[in-house]
């Protein structure tokens with residue numbers, strides 16, 4: 001109970017700081033819902049090798065998950081969130097997060113390098129306003145080759161890292177120094193920043209202690 005209070009206190013503290021600074025120390029925004037987890041921040045991911053065969057891209061995907069794991073376990077005031085992203089190898093079971101690629105990815109009629117689809121326990125896509133109050137049990141990161149292949153390698157990595165942020169429940173923000181900045185151009189973050197990590201912590205802190 002004591003630790004739970006500390007967790008809430010930290011969120012309030014972050015909120016107070018954001019209010020007191022005109023620029024806002026914390027930029028993170030959350031979708032509202034979150035991934036339904038039963039064992040802390042332990043998740044499995046699976047790469048669809050039918051549509052993703054490029055070794056460089058496969059390495060980038062692994063690096064993006066490794067970056068999240070490393071930063072989630074290191075960054076917030078010495079708190080280790082116990083995050084563990086396991087590359088799913090077993091046949092016949094569904095991973096929490098699946099990564100696949102298609103020729104073109106669209107969101108609201110606009111073409112993008114990648115998109116994240118979140119599904120609730122009934123298998124329904126959670127999107128729009130429902131993201132604020134619906135939790136999800138499965139996520140798909142969909143890469144659109146036509147736009148994604150035009151990115152620099154470092155931008156490809158930040159794009160995958162950004163999409164994992166959505167899987168975890170982070171929304172876009174307007175700070176180009178964070179991985180959840182809303183566009184690739186001008187984004188200076190290539191790994192999750194303290195701000196992104198604080199956002200994830202605010203979503204799952206009750207599970208982590």
Ligand SMILES: [Zn+2]
Nearest residue numbers: 162166172182
């Ligand atoms: Zn995004």
